[in-house]
Amino acid sequence: MVDPDPPAYYRIPLVPTGRVPGTARTVAFGDVLFASSPFGVAVTADGNYSYELQLTVERSGYKGPGHFVGWLATSDLKQVKWLGPLGDDNSLSSTVEWNKFLVIVTLEESDQPANRWQGPVVFRGLSRSGLMHTMAGHGPFSREPCATFGY
Amino acid sequence: MNRVRLLAISGARHIPDSSLLLGRVKRFLWAAILAASPPISATGQGHEGHMMVHAEQPGEAAVWRMPPMDMSMPMLPGLESALPPVGPFLPGAGVDVSEIPEARPGEQVQLDDGDTLNVVVSLVRRHIAGHHMVMYGYNGQYPGPLIKANRGSTVYVNVENRIVLPTTVHWHGIRLDNAFDGVPGVTQAPINTGEAFLYEIKVRDSGIYWYHPHMREDIQQDLGLYGNLLVADPDPNHYGPANREEVLILDDLLVDAAGPLPWGDEAPTHALMGRFGNVMLVNGMTDFGIEVDRGEIVRYYVTNVANTRTFNLTFRNARAKIVASDVSRFEKEQWVSNIPIAPAERYVVDVIYDEPGEYATTNSVQAINHFRGTFYSSVDTLWTVNVSAEPAAASYRETFDVLRSFDEVTADIGTFADHFQRPPDHTLELTVKVEDLPLPIVLAMEIDTLYVPPMEWNDAMPMMNWLSTGKQVTWILRDTDTGKENGEIGWSFEQGDVAKIRIFNNPRSFHPMHHPIHIHGQRYLVLSIDGVATKNRVWKDTAIVPVGSTVDLLVDMSNPGEWMLHCHIAEHLHSGMMFGFTVRPGELDGDQASFWN
CATH class of the missing domain: 2.60.40.420 (Cupredoxins -  blue copper proteins)
Structure with a gap:
């Protein structure tokens, strides 16, 4: 069966936190594509995939002050990257050079670059690689204690 | 063509993991396996049946030994004595070495x-x-x-x-x-x-x-x-000037303390992921290196001949620009820091070494530990370049600093522009069927494929991979219009046709994996990946189709005959992933006719 919607490599659903009025029923997502490359697959010099990420927020009911700002973070939150404010069309394009990452949209007073978000998280999502999980404690390895392997 | 069809294993059955009944049967069998198995520990391993201490001498008959692996990873219960269901093969058995x-x-x-x-x-x-x-x-x-x-x-x-x-x-x-x-x-x-x-x-x-x-x-x-x-090429300016040229072949070889691991005799082992090696070779050597003078430009012609490994060739601290690939130059040169190169692909890359010292060219990947569910950095030095303080006898720096455009390549590609936007002529789906794999492998794969990476850069499951053979695994090219698979597909073209082929690598198959798709005797363009047009085109004969991606190829069907389309992972090819197509002789226009005469 051919993928009926081939333009996106895959789509990250961005789930509302409900912390910002008018956003609980908003549809938000991130479309992931390989970055442009002269090769068949785009990877960085250290082997991470290089992606284009398109954030989209549809039917937002939020009418208050501030800016929706996009962020990327590693899953341990040790590294955070400011992507910028969503535009008038409530979308934002950026690149990602991490294999496993969080996508976060916050409500910020400022639309200027920052190291960390200050406002409330409005939406959050996880790259598909976030589904990768230790096999310890599961299926064939159900007898393996997770703690032995640091979990 | 009969031979091709015979090579495709027919009658393979997909394991319907959604079946409730089968799920109950699996759970029952799994409970039985666990009950019969001794407790597994990361250090105990339980590889009694795997001849890990057997040291063959060159020329001896082969016996199976399990592949080297990370011994901190616990053994899959139920596989302690499992061996591939084919015989072991080593070359030179019985010959006086x-x-x-x-x-x-x-x-x-x-x-x-x-x-x-x-x-x-x-x-x-x-x-x-x-x-x-x-x-x-x-x-x-x-x-x-x-x-x-x-x-x-x-x-x-x-x-x-x-x-x-x-x-x-x-x-x-x-x-x-x-x-x-x-x-x-x-x-x-x-x-x-x-x-x-x-x-x-x-x-x-x-x-x-x-x-x-x-x-x-x-x-x-x-x-x-x-x-x-x-x-x-007869044109001396086909490529820019360089101080030297190196023709390099990348490969890897799977060895343990006793030498190379045996291969399967009647069918390949490692049919799921292909046979990754653990020793990297450049021109057959583990310590390839060259010595150059400061400021030299080295033109590398790089070919990946590994069975399955895709290298991420990284030029550390040296400036590099990509010039050409399989069958032509790119439309324009482009700065690159690294080159992902799949089996059978070739790239021509110019590299300048500006400062004295030692430069390592590495294979730098983010490997996957499937058991722990993590990515980790894996770096292997492929070759070294020692740069002396002596300036190069001839300096081509000024030329190197300019990225050339190759108008004749763009013009040639432009003659095919009418085909870029039209619907595909054929669509292929890439998938896999398995039968009779050991149940622990089937169960482990069900968990493992919760996330499937676009590429497999390392053998993250050496034991399961080794035990899968071409007798149990059938890799499939499926024509989605006809439902025909592998050798049953009988495409026919006329010389001069331009065929648009869409390839979708289904991420929901039993074990998705990327595939380097090779087409014999013709040349093709990669038009788009996941609907996004490629920007700097080049004529190819082999290109990667990542897992989950849809890749559009435009094939210049200019060479008459009976040709093949197949995956260039050797174990996938010999597990069915190929078919033949015909290009009938036809009328060609003036330029085309003179080219083929």
Whole structure:
């Protein structure tokens, strides 16, 4: 069966936190594509995939002050990257050079670059690689204690 | 064509993991396996049945030994004594090793129009990573001879087979006459032991090509049967100036303390992911290096001949620009820091070494530990460049700093522009079927495929991979219009046709994996990946289709004959992933007609 919607490599659903009025029923997502490359697959010099990420927020009911700002973070939150404010069309394009990452949209007073978000998280999502999980404690390895392997 | 169909395993059944009944059966069987299995520990492993201490001597009959792996990973219960359901094969069994000649480094051979090179396929002795081993060689060399020829010339290679396996030689990427394409049962009969075959090779395109067997290349190619064919262009400015040229072949070899791991005799092992090696080779060596002067520009012609490994070639601290790939130059040169190169792909890259010191060119990937569910950085040095403080005798820095555009490539590609936006003529889905795999593997895979990476850069499941063979695994190219698979697909074109082929690598199959798709005898463009048009195009004969991606190819069906389309992961090819297609002779216009005459 051919993928009926081939333009996106895959789509990250961005789930509302409900912390910002008018956003609980908003549809938000991130479309992931390989970055442009002269090769068949785009990877960085250290082997991470290089992606284009398109954030989209549809039917937002939020009418208050501030800016929706996009962020990327590693899953341990040790590294955070400011992507910028969503535009008038409530979308934002950026690149990602991490294999496993969080996508976060916050409500910020400022639309200027920052190291960390200050406002409330409005939406959050996880790259598909976030589904990768230790096999310890599961299926064939159900007898393996997770703690032995640091979990 | 019958041979091709025979090679595809028919009647394989997909395991319907959504079946409730089967799920109950699996759980019952799994409970039984666990009850019968001793407690597993990360250190205990329980590999009693795997002959891990058996040390074969070169020339001895092969026995199975399990592949080397991370021993901190617990053993899958139920596989403690499992072995692949095929026999083990090592070359040279029963032969007096002392009578086998020591291999020597590959030599260069210039062939002018009409010249003939005699090539003997034979056993050789090699010394790799501290092991003496018996391998194969073309003319006793590693790699095989580097054949140099001029574009437009016709050269001849007479191949004589002195190994026990039947063989052929495929001239990868060369748009030669069909009779010499080297596909057994399609363009020629196998070259049996003691027989010979004369190949006539008309080289119509300049660039870097390679040659290898098209019979059990999972064995023969892995054992050293490969070489390059470098075709010079009559235009001295075809490439920019460089101080030196290096023709490099990347490979890997799977060895343990006793030497190379045996291969499957009647079908390949490692059918799921392909046979990753644990020793990296450049031109057959583990310590390849060159010495250059400061400011030198080195032009590398790089070919990946590994069975399955895609390298991420990283030029650390050196500036590099990509110039050409399989069958042409790019539309324009482009700065790059790294080159992902799949099996059978080639790239031409110019690198400048500005400062004295040692430069390592590495394979730098984010490998996956499937058991822990993590990515980790894995770096192997492939070759080193020692740069002296002495300035280069000739400086081409100014030329190097300018990225050239190749208008004739763009113009050539532009003649196909009418086809870029139209719907595809054919659509292929890439998937896999398995039957009779050990149940623990099936269960582990169900969990493991919760996330499937776009590429497999390492063998993250060496035990499960080793136990899967071409008898249990069928990799599939499925024509989504007809439902036909592999050898049943019978595409037909007329010379001069331009075929748009869409390939979708289904991420929901039992074990999705990327595939480097090779088309014999023709050239093609990668038009788009996941609906996004490629920007800097180049004529290819092999290109990666990542897991989950949809890739559109535009194939210039210009060369008449019976040709193949297949995955170039050797174990996937020999697990069914191929089919033949026909290009009937047709009327060509003036330029095309003169090109093919």
